[in-house]
Amino acid sequence: MKTNIEDYLYKIDHIMGQKSKKDLYLIYVMIFCSILGMSYSTLFDPSKKAFDDEHAKAEQMQVTLNVDKNYLTANPETKIVQIDQDIKSLQDQYGMFKDDNKYIIEQIQKISSLYYNEKVWGQYLNSISQNAKKYNLKVLNFSNSYETNSSGFGHVLDIHVKVDGSYKNTLKFINSIEQSFLVVDLHDFTMKADKKLYTDLNISVWGIN
Numbered sequence: 511m512k513t514n515i516e517d518y519l520y521k522i523d524h525i526m527g528q529k530s531k532k533d534l535y536l537i538y539v540m541i542f543c544s545i546l547g548m549s550y551s552t553l554f555d556p557s558k559k560a561f562d563d564e565h566a567k568a569e570q571m572q573v574t575l576n577v578d579k580n581y582l583t584a585n586p587e588t589k590i591v592q593i594d595q596d597i598k599s600l601q602d603q604y605g606m607f608k609d610d611n612k613y614i615i616e617q618i619q620k621i622s623s624l625y626y627n628e629k630v631w632g633q634y635l636n637s638i639s640q641n642a643k644k645y646n647l648k649v650l651n652f653s654n655s656y657e658t659n660s661s662g663f664g665h666v667l668d669i670h671v672k673v674d675g676s677y678k679n680t681l682k683f684i685n686s687i688e689q690s691f692l693v694v695d696l697h698d699f700t701m702k703a704d705k706k707l708y709t710d711l712n713i714s715v716w717g718i719n
Contacts, residue, residue: 641686647675666717674706
């Protein structure tokens with residue numbers, strides 16, 4: 511083995527001895543470049559993995575950008591603005607419905623309390639007397655009774671009024687009786703003229719027994 515190496519070295523030395531200096535420089539340059547290339551491959555091989563990783567990230571980013579681009583193409587700015595306006599409109603409607611619902615509940619609770627409030631009924635009876643006086647009517651009969659039937663929704667207060675006075679003032683009086691926050695039902699009335707105009711009114715206030 512040693513003899514073979516010596517033979518190779520002798521041959522190389524013999525060949526190199528026959529070369530000109532220019533050829534020798536070229537050979538040296540080629541050997542140097544070969545060594546440098548091998549060293550670069552050995553030293554920078556880890557950078558290839560890093561490059562591959564970054565390349566994969568770049569490709570993934572490109573996919574994401576393409577998805578965003580397709581979304582923007584399908585949903586232009588005008589459509590997004592319209593969607594925002596629709597959302598705001600729905601929010602406003604929700605607020606209105608919420609306020610309306612609160613108002614209705616408050617009114618129902620208020621009315622419910624009035625059905626059972628004898629003080630409020632007394633105020634209504636007093637308003638009938640005041641309106642009769644206001645329209646210059648003479649009260650001939652005025653009575654009322656509470657309904658004790660517990661069947662459900664119906665009359666809770668029945669009122670009978672008999673007055674005499676002018677026709678126009680009687681109509682104004684009847685109108686004033688019906689102008690109430692209570693549920694008032696003028697369910698029967700008669701008018702008779704005998705020198706004077708006599709009017710019998712039967713009124714009921716409705717509620718829940």
